[in-house]
Amino acid sequence: MRTITAGDIHAMDKLVRVQFATSLPGPKPICLIGTVNASGQTNLAPFSSVVHLGSNPALLGMISRPDVVERHTLANILETKVYTINHVHVGMVDAAHQCSARYPREVSEFSATGLHEHWEDSYAAPFVKESRLRIGMVLEDVLDIAANGTLMIIGRVSIVQTESVADDGSLDLCALESVASTALDTYFGITPLARFAYAKADRQPRRL
Amino acid sequence: MRTITAGDIHAMDKLVRVQFATSLPGPKPICLIGTVNASGQTNLAPFSSVVHLGSNPALLGMISRPDVVERHTLANILETKVYTINHVHVGMVDAAHQCSARYPREVSEFSATGLHEHWEDSYAAPFVKESRLRIGMVLEDVLDIAANGTLMIIGRVSIVQTESVADDGSLDLCALESVASTALDTYFGITPLARFAYAKADRQPRRL
Numbered sequence: 001m002r003t004i005t006a007g008d009i010h011a012m013d014k015l016v017r018v019q020f021a022t023s024l025p026g027p028k029p030i031c032l033i034g035t036v037n038a039s040g041q042t043n044l045a046p047f048s049s050v051v052h053l054g055s056n057p058a059l060l061g062m063i064s065r066p067d068v069v070e071r072h073t074l075a076n077i078l079e080t081k082v083y084t085i086n087h088v089h090v091g092m093v094d095a096a097h098q099c100s101a102r103y104p105r106e107v108s109e110f111s112a113t114g115l116h117e118h119w120e121d122s123y124a125a126p127f128v129k130e131s132r133l134r135i136g137m138v139l140e141d142v143l144d145i146a147a148n149g150t151l152m153i154i155g156r157v158s159i160v161q162t163e164s165v166a167d168d169g170s171l172d173l174c175a176l177e178s179v180a181s182t183a184l185d186t187y188f189g190i191t192p193l194a195r196f197a198y199a200k201a202d203r204q205p206r207r208l
Numbered sequence: 209m210r211t212i213t214a215g216d217i218h219a220m221d222k223l224v225r226v227q228f229a230t231s232l233p234g235p236k237p238i239c240l241i242g243t244v245n246a247s248g249q250t251n252l253a254p255f256s257s258v259v260h261l262g263s264n265p266a267l268l269g270m271i272s273r274p275d276v277v278e279r280h281t282l283a284n285i286l287e288t289k290v291y292t293i294n295h296v297h298v299g300m301v302d303a304a305h306q307c308s309a310r311y312p313r314e315v316s317e318f319s320a321t322g323l324h325e326h327w328e329d330s331y332a333a334p335f336v337k338e339s340r341l342r343i344g345m346v347l348e349d350v351l352d353i354a355a356n357g358t359l360m361i362i363g364r365v366s367i368v369q370t371e372s373v374a375d376d377g378s379l380d381l382c383a384l385e386s387v388a389s390t391a392l393d394t395y396f397g398i399t400p401l402a403r404f405a406y407a408k409a410d411r412q413p414r415r416l
Contacts, residue, residue, distance in 0.1 A: 001342075001369045002370060002371065002373065003367055004367065004369075004370075005366070006265065010264065012377060015377070019376055022260050023377075023378060023379040024293075024379075025259060025260055026238070026239060026295050026341070027386055027387070029234040031233070049259045052230050052236075053271060053356060054229070055225050055228075055230065056229075057218070058214070058225075059355055060233060063269075085232075093401060101409040104409075143360075145349075145351065146349065147349050148262040154355050158213070158214050159211055159213050160211070161210070161211050162210060163209060165212065165228065169220060169225060169228035170391060173234060173390050174396070180234070182379070185403055185416075186402075186403045187403070188382070188399060188401050189399045191396060191398075191399060192396065193301060193396050193397045194394075195395070196393050199308045200309050200310075205306045207302075
């Protein structure tokens, strides 16, 4: 094993350090966040930091930097209080990555990348038509992360659109071809490995 | 597409709702968190909420409920201010899942599951010997998430141990066989899909 210290990380060139540090969590989610401003200008941005906070109510968090590319997303969410989370599948990974380019505010990543807006009558933010799992969120809170000036955007799940949900509540992410990611540039397919029964202290692990 | 509303989610049976809500982020990381209390009792618990917060300094967050299984982990981190994050690979997924069982405080998940402690002279929390990517963390902050009473544990990367890091800072998660997860019971292998050049607004996506 090779050991890398905090000093080694600090001494890395900036791009090397970002590549290294953004790989540390392991395989991460990758979702497109759909928003619109009060003038109707839509925006779409990839986030790899969507995290489950609770099930009742269903709450999800995601991390935003106060500056750079996520700025349009953050500004739009603060303005309209709604946003969508759209899974990325294998066939849309090129377009999804392209949404990370720094388009000017007046250019929508939807038209720039060929992805299509999908609107629901009762919901004021754009979904991604091509996505196979779409979540409409309502802003609940924005937390300041004092440690480095980032923010956690916290939202409540309002509606979910997907092809199928099993009777036990599970979503078949392999059938949806949802992808995983690492760093800011790398995407993975997923394959079934194991599903386990609820673990108990007095028995061995039991695969379902 | 089927549409599931917040009302539908609220009306689900509890286990169905948890299964559904914990599947929504898509493929998630899964890491084992190693801790020890002041008396030397070690603990190991799976977390699927590790998230990148920043690269300089390298900061990672993770979500903890104030109660239930993560309680030992949270209590130990607050007591000692250190903890380890250990990637799970394909060959250790049964043992990793078993760490989610509710063992009494005096039982270490290391001995209960057959995983082995690895200690470094300069670092006061146990790593998982079998893990192929191990991160030693120092507690930086604990944020209250008022929306549902959960907490975000924020730590600074102190040391990283792994087999290899590429010159550009990237970690080959496929070679490490790091797994992804969904819900609280399902694990995936990952396969290479694409790596892209930095996206620019004036050119098409370019695969590396």
